[in-house]
Amino acid sequence: MTTRTLTAKPPTRSPRSRRSSRETPGRRRLGPGRARYAVLAVLLVLALLVLAPFLLVAINAVKTPSEYASGGPLSLPSALHLSGLIDFWNRADFGLMLLNSFLISLGAAVIGVVLSTLNAYAIGIGRLRGRGALLIFFLIANVLPQEELVYPLYYAAKSMNLYDTRTSLIIVFGVIHSAFGAYLLSSVYGEFPRELLDAASVDGAGRLRTLWHVVIPISRSTLTVLFTFFFIWTWNEFFFPLVFLVSNSKQTVPVALGLLQGQNMMDVTTTSSSALLGILPAVLFFLIFQRTISRGITSGALK
Incomplete structure (x- = not known):
């Protein structure tokens, strides 16, 4: 009489459960769409910082001296004064x-x-x-x-x-x-x-x-x-x-x-x-x- 040895196979997990088990609580990876928008937002902020001095010079160039004295450098001109x-x-x-x-x-x-x-x-x-x-x-x-x-x-x-x-x-x-x-x-x-x-x-x-x-x-x-x-x-x-x-x-x-x-x-x-x-x-x-x-x-x- 032969005796069979039965070995229990470990339960298989789906790829989704494996991925969820590796993720630590409180940390979520950004998808490709969200990561792209985050990069674009950072680049937009950097572009505004680079263009800010040029825009400030352009705004003050079309002001009158009285407008600059009353409103300061950050105020918008009432009209284009050339x-x-x-x-x-x-x-x-x-x-x-x-x-x-x-x-x-x-x-x-x-x-x-x-x-x-x-x-x-x-x-x-x-x-x-x-x-x-x-x-x-x-x-x-x-x-x-x-x-x-x-x-x-x-x-x-x-x-x-x-x-x-x-x-x-x-x-x-x-x-x-x-x-x-x-x-x-x-x-x-x-x-x-x-x-x-x-x-x-x-x-x-x-x-x-x-x-x-x-x-x-x-x-x-x-x-x-x-x-x-x-x-x-x-x-x-x-x-x-x-x-x-x-x-x-x-x-x-x-x-x-x-x-x-x-x-x-x-x-x-x-x-x-x-x-x-x-x-x-x-x-x-x-x-x-x-x-x-x-x-x-x-x-x-x-x-």
Whole structure:
């Protein structure tokens, strides 16, 4: 006679009961929908904190001095008063300052992108000898403070008769920006697909033709991002234009704002108008190229 041994199987639990047993009382996980709304709420609060100073300047720029004195900086204007904007525009000859800043920023951005592309092409794709030392040189150039560069550049501009000219600032900013651009693009071009370069070489394309017809079209997003950053950085620069430009007709927007507020007593509404006019062009330029910047950052510039 055989004896059977019966073993009791443990009771099975459903996935829902397992999940509920692991959850500790008092703690509930947010679903994907709630987590998304929480992230959006946090981002909205951060965006309001960033935009709050700009909105405060814009509100005070369209007030009258009496409204500001009676209601303070947080009160809303009864109507749009553009007298402060018009008065500052005429007093500072702001149209000429805008033209100077635009020409200097545009020229410096173009030179910076061109030099960055050529240097990075030689280092990243051409595998230039001593590329490690060159990258270290570009890295050191990026971390040097401007105060250490201003004196040798000042005497160089004086010796070449470029002092007090827009050309001097275009060259200086273009070269300074190219150090950052070359360091950034070198890593990008170092991972460039070799199949495309080999195909261009088989078709008989030289180095310049390969650069113009293969490398630049593929890295156009990154170059556009660099151009936008170089333009905005040059536009907001104050120290170098203050040293290199002494004529009132050649000053840039930040220098004109600083000197005018330091020499003349202006009311708060006119000061807010000057700040709004100084910030608005750079903000508009950034908004115009915002989609291109986002595309270049997310795609990594290589398709």
